[in-house]
Amino acid sequence: MPSAHSQRTPPREDEQVGTRDLAQWRSAAGRLVAGWLVHIAEVIGRAARWSAANVALVLTVGIGLALAWGFTGLSAEVYEDVVDKDGIAMIDQPVLDAAVRARTPLTAQLATDFTDLGGKVGMPVIAVVVAVAIALAWRRWTPLILMAIASVGSLLITVSGKELTGRARPPQALAVPPYETSASFPSGHTLNATVVLGLTAYLLVVWARRKRWRVLAVVTLGILIVAMGLSRVFLGHHWLTDVVAGWAIGLGWLASVITGHRVMITLDRRRRSRSTAA
DSSP, X not given: OHHHHHTTSOOOGGGEETTXXXXXXXXXXXXXXXXXXXXXXXXXXXXXXXXXXXXXXXXXXXXXXXXXXXXXXXXXXXXXXXXXXXXXXXXHHHHHHHHHHHOOHHHHHHHHHHHGGGSTTHHHHHHHHHHHHHHHHHTSSHHHHHHHHHHHHHHHHHHHHHHHHOOOOSOGGGSOSSOOOSOOSSOHHHHHHHHHHHHHHXXXXXXXOSHHHHHHHHHHHHHHHHXXXXXXXXXXXXXXXXXXXXXXXXXXXXXXXXXXXXXXXXXXXXXXXXXXXX
């Protein structure tokens, strides 16, 4: 099993969260999935003469991307069923109406300034700055690689999801300019913020040595992710269900990237263990 080799070689600082070793899979399901991924990655790695750890990362995120696309397609089908039954008005329209009533010129401007951080310019800048800063702190390329994979995958999922549904955004009469013209489902701002800020939280949790800093990172970035989604509804740029889908799909894709990183650590530990034994 993956944990057997990892016990022989102590983890590096960037391979654990506090005292928890990221190469240790505590649940039976985790050990089963990691075991299969490790085995397949080693077989492919030997055949392709490529690092098994790198194969594992590519393999895991590839499976995760396929699952995320599948979930997006399923979400689109569920959305269509709900729309056909007029059930969408029971959730989305009342929430949007409440947001419109709660707006003031000041809160609308503040929400617009905040939501711009999750746009086509703001979020890529945040992703690059965060990845470079953490890579320098770790003195490794890993944060840059993970952020690149996570961001590109998030963009592909967003674009494909919008093409699958073609859902119309809320009426412009209920929205705050500047208006957006792309399809509404899922919320790209929400999905991308969930992935980029969620991965940032994960990397900071791995990097931080003190528990209070890890908790602060998770809570702060979690609040920002929630706020990004709610700001889209508040401004009338998305329906609530678009935002909920963005959170759900984003978390699923984020979990795949993190799992890929942990499997990569597991295989790298096995390699170091064998080198030490030799």
